[in-house]
Amino acid sequence: MFAPDEPGAAIGILAPGGFRYAKGVGLANLEQGIVFSPQTTFRACSITKQFVCLLVRQLEQEGEINLDAHPSRYVPALTAFPATLTVRHLCQNRSGLLDYWCAAMLTGAKAESRFTLEQGAALIQSLNQPMFEPGAQYSYNNGNWRILEWILESVTGKNLSELLSERIFVPLGMSHSYLGSDTSIALPGGSKGYWQPGGWHQEITRACWSGDAALVTTLDDLLLWEAAMLKPNTGTLPCSDGLDQALPNPDGSPGCYAFGINVWQQDGRWMQWHGGALRGWRMTHFRFPQDGVAIVVMMNRTGNPTPHALALAEELGIKPTWDALVENSPDPHPAVGGVFHCSRLGLVAEVSSMDDEVMLELGGEAVALLWIGPTMLASANGFFRVEVIGNALRIHARHFGWKEDFELVEFRDDRARLSTRKFHNDALKSTISFSQDGNELSITGPLGTSDTYSLRPLAKNLVAFDCKRALDELPPGRFTMRLSDDARQLELSCFLARKIRFDTIAG
Numbered sequence: 001m002f003a004p005d006e007p008g009a010a011i012g013i014l015a016p017g018g019f020r021y022a023k024g025v026g027l028a029n030l031e032q033g034i035v036f037s038p039q040t041t042f043r044a045c046s047i048t049k050q051f052v053c054l055l056v057r058q059l060e061q062e063g064e065i066n067l068d069a070h071p072s073r074y075v076p077a078l079t080a081f082p083a084t085l086t087v088r089h090l091c092q093n094r095s096g097l098l099d100y101w102c103a104a105m106l107t108g109a110k111a112e113s114r115f116t117l118e119q120g121a122a123l124i125q126s127l128n129q130p131m132f133e134p135g136a137q138y139s140y141n142n143g144n145w146r147i148l149e150w151i152l153e154s155v156t157g158k159n160l161s162e163l164l165s166e167r168i169f170v171p172l173g174m175s176h177s178y179l180g181s182d183t184s185i186a187l188p189g190g191s192k193g194y195w196q197p198g199g200w201h202q203e204i205t206r207a208c209w210s211g212d213a214a215l216v217t218t219l220d221d222l223l224l225w226e227a228a229m230l231k232p233n234t235g236t237l238p239c240s241d242g243l244d245q246a247l248p249n250p251d252g253s254p255g256c257y258a259f260g261i262n263v264w265q266q267d268g269r270w271m272q273w274h275g276g277a278l279r280g281w282r283m284t285h286f287r288f289p290q291d292g293v294a295i296v297v298m299m300n301r302t303g304n305p306t307p308h309a310l311a312l313a314e315e316l317g318i319k320p321t322w323d324a325l326v327e328n329s330p331d332p333h334p335a336v337g338g339v340f341h342c343s344r345l346g347l348v349a350e351v352s353s354m355d356d357e358v359m360l361e362l363g364g365e366a367v368a369l370l371w372i373g374p375t376m377l378a379s380a381n382g383f384f385r386v387e388v389i390g391n392a393l394r395i396h397a398r399h400f401g402w403k404e405d406f407e408l409v410e411f412r413d414d415r416a417r418l419s420t421r422k423f424h425n426d427a428l429k430s431t432i433s434f435s436q437d438g439n440e441l442s443i444t445g446p447l448g449t450s451d452t453y454s455l456r457p458l459a460k461n462l463v464a465f466d467c468k469r470a471l472d473e474l475p476p477g478r479f480t481m482r483l484s485d486d487a488r489q490l491e492l493s494c495f496l497a498r499k500i501r502f503d504t505i506a507g
Helices: 048-061 087-091 100-104 117-126 143-156 160-172 219-230 306-315
Strands: 009-015 019-025 027-029 042-045 215-217 262-266 269-278 281-288 293-299 338-342 347-354 357-361 367-371 376-379 384-389 392-397 402-409 422-425 430-434 440-445 456-459 462-467 477-483 489-494 497-505
Touching: 009 219, 009 306, 019 219, 042 281, 048 087, 048 143, 048 160, 048 269, 087 143, 100 117, 100 497, 117 143, 143 160, 160 219, 219 281, 219 293, 281 306, 293 306, 338 392, 338 456, 347 392, 347 477, 357 376, 367 384, 430 497
Parallel strands: 042 269
Antiparallel strands: 009 019, 009 293, 042 215, 262 269, 269 281, 281 293, 338 347, 338 402, 347 357, 357 367, 367 376, 376 384, 384 392, 392 402, 422 430, 422 497, 430 440, 456 462, 462 477, 477 489, 489 497
């Protein structure tokens, strides 16, 4: 799975009967030859979110926080946020707010830029206009947890580090866990994160985060948390039995994201999981409550840990609770491919097909689709179902709670319309400048001047650029830009930050 002389992983399994497996493979530090072990210090990143949600639930039980209250009840500076926004929406990624890590790349940031907690807070407060009505959909947004952190600290008068230590780390005996906000600071024990652009290289990160992703821990410590979540002990850890309660979608279907944790059900069996990522660090954990099993894979390399975790589950005889799909490739099946646009969402779907394989890209990682009917495709995990309707696609993003029509658009190269133009966004304090030929752009804002991005033509008034490395991981991916007919407005969208308007300014 991992070569002994390469960046490696810590792998943990809990199973019934007191079974516990914890092992390190590969190297935690290539330069010093430090081997990975269950005691290796690791950036758990977004696993932090469920810890913060537990604190919120505990303070709800104590009568200090009302989940259905507006965040400004606790943090008056948040009054400009949507009136229907609630604390619960924040906990379950239903706020509708734009992800601030994606938006940061539109403020002049480069992947290795310094990005402080104060800069992040200012950006979050400027992003107070939602992409959709709070509660209507799910959209992953790291800023939700920074706001929850502010609420916790306002209510208790303590900082998040103190709350985590007093209410979770000490009760569970997680003695090597702490909040490590500054990712540029070396970890105890010398563990480092790596990537492989032609040979292994240490990743350099200089961003700061907190309630959204700052947990530093070890496999041994994290298995204590997993054991507590598999068999919640509300005496030791109050409210540890309530993190899997997800709001239903507006159409009545089950919600798929609860309190900082993904949840998916099939035939009465539940699966819970979450990932954590920073450039050079990737991890995932899966829980199967009815089976009494938890699996953790923590890697100090940029890559996808999920296949490793699911392979371990298969060895244990446990099937994920993804939808049970029956592949049914029609012969002949409809021709499907091209660029499709949904003006309501501000998203573009790029679809390609070869033989029976169809790939869907909505801006991030491409998703493989299987034919399950004469005009119906689905992803293997059931997150996406796609119906072919003539020259259009009806995409049902079940995990995200939306179903929308995407219209096929005809290819056209409109980059020349952007030649030497400049567009500005007041909230982001950022300006986009296009090159003489309109084929490239750069962004200047509070974080400096970005790398130069190459533009790809898509259709009339539609172009795109790819942001493949960013402050955070996973990167925003593809940004699409829609130019108004009069060329006075530019609307930018990526999957987690949609319909951001820039207005033309004089060169």
